[in-house]
Amino acid sequence: AQSVTQLDSQVPVFEEAPVELRCNYSSSVSVYLFWYVQYPNQGLQLLLKYLSGSTLVKGINGFEAEFNKSQTSFHLRKPSVHISDTAEYFCAVSEGSGGSNYKLTFGKGTLLTVNP
Amino acid sequence: GAGVSQTPSNKVTEKGKYVELRCDPISGHTALYWYRQSLGQGPEFLIYFQGTGAADDSGLPNDRFFAVRPEGSVSTLKIQRTERGDSAMYLCASSRGMNTEAFFGQGTRLTVV
Numbered sequence: 001a002q003s004v005t006q007l008d009s010q011v012p013v014f015e016e017a018p019v020e021l022r023c024n025y026s027s028s029v030s031v032y033l034f035w036y037v038q039y040p041n042q043g044l045q046l047l048l049k050y051l052s053g054s055t056l057v058k059g060i061n062g063f064e065a066e067f068n069k070s071q072t073s074f075h076l077r078k079p080s081v082h083i084s085d086t087a088e089y090f091c092a093v094s095e096g097s098g099g100s101n102y103k104l105t106f107g108k109g110t111l112l113t114v115n116p
Numbered sequence: 117g118a119g120v121s122q123t124p125s126n127k128v129t130e131k132g133k134y135v136e137l138r139c140d141p142i143s144g145h146t147a148l149y150w151y152r153q154s155l156g157q158g159p160e161f162l163i164y165f166q167g168t169g170a171a172d173d174s175g176l177p178n179d180r181f182f183a184v185r186p187e188g189s190v191s192t193l194k195i196q197r198t199e200r201g202d203s204a205m206y207l208c209a210s211s212r213g214m215n216t217e218a219f220f221g222q223g224t225r226l227t228v229v
Contacts, residue, residue, distance in 0.1 A: 004158075041222070042222055043120070043207065043220035043221050043222045043223060044159070044207065044209075044220040045220070046217055046218075049217075090158050090159070092158070100147060100149075100164055100166075100171070100172070100214040100215065101214065101215045102147070102149060102164075102209070102211060102214070102215075102217075102218040103149070103161055103164060103172060104151075104159070104161060105161070106158030106159045106160070107158050108156070108157055108158050109157075109158050
């Protein structure tokens, strides 16, 4: 069975500061990795995904994440955040070996609050 | 429609009642997923369909939960004898195929009182 741990439940930062949201996973097989964002009263939106290839993945809204197999991590980063980045961020994993890539196991989420 | 539509957006029901939650996927999407998100938690997988058939229902918590997709488009999640622990946001997503990006709806917030 796979699991996802998001190490910080809340991350407050000031506008234009860099941010890193941490995610570790455990799985007995190779995995696909995802970051989703959820704005208040909205559905989940895909920020970026790692399926294969380059371990540095760039996504929408200036976010990027790096897959580190040895550390089983997939941390999300942004060099300079905006007020509008305030939202809940979810890391997710799928086994990717048969079945759907989007049968996802999610972490508990990290609430990013960007303050002026 | 332009996106995944879920109705109702909010549902309050009494303990022991039966409820149905509806999901209208993006037109042409063959794969459809249901997730449940309890307060303070990430979404948990319930079931996914490829076409009309349930390809994987391993996430359904017990036999009170059932989902159908009779014509390969709209899906209904059915919950019998609701319990207070069923209170959660129920999310639906659809994708063009099993291994293409899944797009989520805004969810149905179910409250069992």
